[in-house]
Amino acid sequence: xxxxxxxxxxxxxxxxxxxxxxxxxxxxxxxxxxxxxxxxxxxxxxxxxxxxxxxxxxxxxxxxxxxxxxxxxxxxxxxxxxxxxxxxxxxxxxxxxxxxxxxxxxxxxxxxxxxxxxxxxxxxxxxxxxxxxxxxxxxxxxxxxxxxxxxxxxxxxxxxxxxxxxxxxxxxxxxxxxxxxxxxxxxxxxxxxxxxxxxxxxxxxxxxxxxxxxxxxxxxxxxxxxxxxxxxxxxxxxxxxxxxxxxxxxxxxxxxxxxxxxxxxxxxxxxxxxxxxxxxxxxxxxxxxxxxxxxxxxxxxxxxxxxxxxxxxxxxxxxxxxxxxxxxxxxxxxxxxxxxxxxxxxxxxxxxxxxxxxx
Numbered sequence: 001x002x003x004x005x006x007x008x009x010x011x012x013x014x015x016x017x018x019x020x021x022x023x024x025x026x027x028x029x030x031x032x033x034x035x036x037x038x039x040x041x042x043x044x045x046x047x048x049x050x051x052x053x054x055x056x057x058x059x060x061x062x063x064x065x066x067x068x069x070x071x072x073x074x075x076x077x078x079x080x081x082x083x084x085x086x087x088x089x090x091x092x093x094x095x096x097x098x099x100x101x102x103x104x105x106x107x108x109x110x111x112x113x114x115x116x117x118x119x120x121x122x123x124x125x126x127x128x129x130x131x132x133x134x135x136x137x138x139x140x141x142x143x144x145x146x147x148x149x150x151x152x153x154x155x156x157x158x159x160x161x162x163x164x165x166x167x168x169x170x171x172x173x174x175x176x177x178x179x180x181x182x183x184x185x186x187x188x189x190x191x192x193x194x195x196x197x198x199x200x201x202x203x204x205x206x207x208x209x210x211x212x213x214x215x216x217x218x219x220x221x222x223x224x225x226x227x228x229x230x231x232x233x234x235x236x237x238x239x240x241x242x243x244x245x246x247x248x249x250x251x252x253x254x255x256x257x258x259x260x261x262x263x264x265x266x267x268x269x270x271x272x273x274x275x276x277x278x279x280x281x282x283x284x285x286x287x288x289x290x291x292x293x294x295x296x297x298x299x300x301x302x303x304x305x306x307x308x309x310x311x312x313x314x315x316x317x318x319x320x321x322x323x324x325x326x327x328x329x330x331x332x333x334x335x336x337x338x339x340x341x342x343x344x345x346x347x348x349x350x351x352x353x354x355x356x357x358x359x
Contacts, residue, residue, distance in 0.1 A: 010056035011036045012124075015044030015072070016090070017064040021113075025059055025090070028117045032125065033057075041067030045075060052081050056128050062091035062098065070098075073105045082106025083222075086127045090115065096237075103241055108224050126225055134221050141256050180307060181214040186355045187303035188213040188296075194351075195343040197295065209296045212267035216275045216300050219249025246273050246285050267296050275301045280335040290337075298337050302344060305333045310356060321352060 012033040014025045017040055026035050033056065038044035041064050048055060062069040069089060076082050082105060089102055092113040099110055108127045111120055189210035192201050201209070220228060223245050227238045234242060249272035259265050274288060274297040281289030283301075309324035319327070325348065327333055329341065 010034070011054055013038065013044060013047060013055045013058045015041065015058065015064075015069070016061040018061070021061070021090075024117075028121060029124070032121070040064050041069060041072045045072050048076065048081065048085070049079075052085060055085055056131070057124055058085055058087045059090050059124070060087055062089055070101070070105075073102065073107065077105040086124075086131055088124060088127075090120075100237065103224065109226055123225060130221065130225075141259055180311065181217075183307050183355060184216065184300065184303050185210050185214050187307065187351065188299055190347070190351050190355060191299045191303070191344065194347055196339075197299075197343065201295075208264040209267045209271075209299075212264045212271050212296070213300045213303070215249070215253065215268045216271050216304060217245065217249065218252055218272060219245035219247065221252070222248040243276070243284050246276055249273065270294055271297050271300045273297075275304060277301065278334045279337050283334065295337075295340075298340055301334075302328075302336055302340060306344075306348075307356070309333070310352075 010033070012029050013036045014022050014029075015038045016022050016025070019039070022037050022039070026037065029035060036047065036055070038047055044058070044060070045067060048058065060069045060072060069091070073082070073087065073089075076085075076087065086108045087106065089098075089107055089110045090113065091098075091110070102110055109123055111123065189206060191197065192206035192209060193203065198206070223242060227234065227241055230238065250269050253259060253265065253269050253272060259268070274283075274286065274293050277283035277286065277288040277293040277297065278301075279290060279293075279298075281287050283293075305328065306324065309319045309327060310321060312318045325345065328336070329345070
């Protein structure tokens, strides 16, 4: 893999008291990044705090004299820097307690010693590129939202830009096709304009809700690769981390001031936060029950489940349409609003013909 321009402009910081380990890591990553080193936690922390934007990633040992890696991590987390710089713990200590604490503090991955060089390289590069994608996405949203406030016709431009950016980010993270968010948009718009819900929701609001729907899973940017790309069933602890993508998505949208001025923002924030709520109150993160959850979030939730069933994923094969409908009807994918299901089943065949493209 060749080093991209962004990587060339920034450095990777190795913080480890073992000179041998630092040398191994330096040789591993030197072809891809400029390398900076620190022989202890104090020096590493000083370097990061002095110029956090200089580093594209930090490789941090846990056990060091003086400030340990966990001490450094706590300070970085308190200052919000683990959200800006991907931190990787490279250590021989990978107990459940260490894993739980470090992920809570914002670590992107915990890599046990001894490590395999090419695996480590790929894991780090993937996250570094992800963080760059997130920054580019935020910049694009801000720039497009400014223009949108001046010209209503640029709604389509914002939509296309967001779809392209989010499709790239999602595809990069967990191997999904970029068409997923496009289908969520189209299914949502179809449900809002071709069913009984069109009596209560204007065409203009339907357009904004559909635009907002493409950002439903933006919070997955904050989920570690080891969990997001796990091919098998998640553990209970991993599932709790995965569930935080709803809260993380809402927080990310809150941090884009220009987007908050856009009419799609309230829908986007609500959908990102509540698209995993369920009619019976057994969803997350707030356990909303019945109509406590907005119809916009309910529709996106159903669209997400429907598309996920009909799509091949890293952890499953695609489900046949008939079986998918049975699973939804039998509450095997969560409990949905009965009125919503009635409207959905009435138009599903036409919707699938017009929108869904088998992968």
